[in-house]
Amino acid sequence: MRLATWNINSIRTRVSRAVDFAVREDIDVLALQEIKCKPEQFPYAPFEEAGYHVEAHGLNQWNGVAIASRLPITDVETSFAGMPGFAKGHEGPDAPLEARAIGAMIDGVKVWSLYVPNGRSLDDPHYRYKLHWLDELRQATAAELAANPELPLALVGDFNIIPFPEDNGDPAIVEGVSTHVSPEERAAFFALESAGVTDVVRPLIPEGFTYWDYQRLKFPRNEGIRIDFVLGSRALADAVTGASIHRNERKGEQPSDHVPVVVDLDFAGTDDDDDMPMIFA
DNA sequence: ATGGCCCATTTTATGGGA
Numbered sequence: 012m013r014l015a016t017w018n019i020n021s022i023r024t025r026v027s028r029a030v031d032f033a034v035r036e037d038i039d040v041l042a043l044q045e046i047k048c049k050p051e052q053f054p055y056a057p058f059e060e061a062g063y064h065v066e067a068h069g070l071n072q073w074n075g076v077a078i079a080s081r082l083p084i085t086d087v088e089t090s091f092a093g094m095p096g097f098a099k100g101h102e103g104p105d106a107p108l109e110a111r112a113i114g115a116m117i118d119g120v121k122v123w124s125l126y127v128p129n130g131r132s133l134d135d136p137h138y139r140y141k142l143h144w145l146d147e148l149r150q151a152t153a154a155e156l157a158a159n160p161e162l163p164l165a166l167v168g169d170f171n172i173i174p175f176p177e178d179n180g181d182p183a184i185v186e187g188v189s190t191h192v193s194p195e196e197r198a199a200f201f202a203l204e205s206a207g208v209t210d211v212v213r214p215l216i217p218e219g220f221t222y223w224d225y226q227r228l229k230f231p232r233n234e235g236i237r238i239d240f241v242l243g244s245r246a247l248a249d250a251v252t253g254a255s256i257h258r259n260e261r262k263g264e265q266p267s268d269h270v271p272v273v274v275d276l277d278f279a280g281t282d283d284d285d286d287m288p289m290i291f292a
Numbered sequence: 293a294t295g296g297c298c299c300a301t302t303t304t305a306t307g308g309g310a
Contacts, residue, residue, distance in 0.1 A: 020309085021299055045309085047299065072300045073308065099307095129310060171310070184310070191310060224310070225297035236310075268298080268309085 012082070012118055012276040014040045016167035016239060017260075018126070018222075018269035022046040022077070025267060026054040029079075030061050032260060032271060039081050040117055041271075042124035042167045046075035053077065068113040076113045076124045076168070086116040092154065093147040097128065097140045111144070119278070120247065121155070125168035130190035138190060141171070145199035153206035156244055163278065164244040166208055169222075169269065171238055172200045174210075178237035180220055181229065191238065208242040211274060215254040222269045223261055230261050241274050250276040 015038045019025050022043060033041050041063070046053065050067045058065050058079050068089040069075030078084065091114065096106035114123040125148070128141040148166070156162060173179045173191045186192050220235025229235065243251065253275035260270040 024299075045299090129308080131308085131310090173310095181310085189310080222310075227294095227296060229297095238310080265298090 012039050012120060012278075013037055013273065014042070014120075014122065014165060014167070014241070014276060015271045015273045016042040016044070016124065016169075016241060017271040018044040018169040018239060018267060020045050020047070020267040020269065022075075023048055023052065023054055024265060026057050028260070028265075028267070030057045030063075032257070033058075033063065033079065034061050036257070036271075036273065038273065040120075040122060041079040042122060043077040043079065044075075044124060044126040044169045046077050047072055048075055066113060066115060068110045070110045074110045074126055076110060076126055078113055078115055078117075078122060078124050080115075080117050082118045084115045084117050086114075088112075088114040091123070091148060091151040093151055095140065095143050095147060097137065102136050102140070120163045120165060120276070123164075123166045123168070125166055125170070127169060127171045129171050130196070133188075133190060133193060141190075142195055142199055145196075146202075149199070149202050149206045152203065152208060156207040160207075161246050162244060163247040163250065163276075164208065165247050165274075166203070166242040167240070167272075169239050170200060172196045173236050173238060174200050177218065178220070181224065181234045181236050183224075183227075183234075184236065191236070203242060207244055209248060210240050211243040211248045211251045212241050212254040212256070212272060215251075216256055219256045219258070221256060221272060225268050239269055239272050241272055243274075247276065250278045252277045 067077040130141040221239035223230040223235040
């Protein structure tokens with residue numbers, strides 16, 4: 012399986028970019044974030060003509076996530092257990108859920124396309140929402156893997172966290188001042204490791220940005236940040252044979268401000284049966 | 293001079309993005 016994640020920043024504006032990329036790169040599963048539309052507004056036809064089935068989750072013009080797949084999709088979910096909601100002036104347990112998660116089983120792999128809340132500023136209610144959302148994601152992930160430790164599980168998407176100082180090439184994002192780099196956000200990101208998932212791209216690609224702001228010539232100056240990740244359970248990580256960050260997708264007409272991140276998975280090479288020897292051809 | 297963008301919307305302002 013060749014699995015990609017991409018914050019597309021409006022699928023209606025960039026549908027040809029998304030489909031062209033998927034076809035050109037031979038992607039089996041494309042997880043999208045920020046589709047910025049409702050399911051009935053999603054441009055399904057170009058995907059279907061290219062052989063992809065799409066499951067989309069969107070409630071309004073904000074957020075929105077989807078999974079496009081050439082392989083059969085089952086067990087679609089549009090929120091994880093405990094996922095909190097948010098609305099202006101409407102914090103708390105009864106706040107409405109946003110369209111920030113869609114999960115599905117695809118060829119034995121559980122894939123979640125995630126769009127983590129931005130946080131806005133350190134003193135904003137949205138920041139507390141972001142930390143709560145991440146803590147619930149950690150708990151849901153831990154529970155899912157406790158119930159099925161051998162599950163190949165992929166949490167992919169825009170995490171809106173810059174894990175390491177070297178992932179921040181944007182001088183506008185300042186440690187101690189800005190969101191995305193606070194100790195609490197980084198702790199929430201690394202706490203996902205305790206739930207059983209790790210960044211499977213980092214070992215193969217130690218350096219590289221996935222987002223450059225549209226403003227102030229950030230891309231030509233290479234003042235980007237690394238915030239888009241593929242986190243995998245042990246069974247998934249053991250199957251990774253390659254990874255790539257598609258920096259060229261930031262170029263050209265009407266790019267998204269994010270670029271795709273791709274991982275190659277080969278489960279045939281994984282010996283996950285303790286009683287049987289590996290069979291070599 | 294130290295800024296310069298882009299998206300969607302019951303659009304000509306506003307909310308959101310990181």
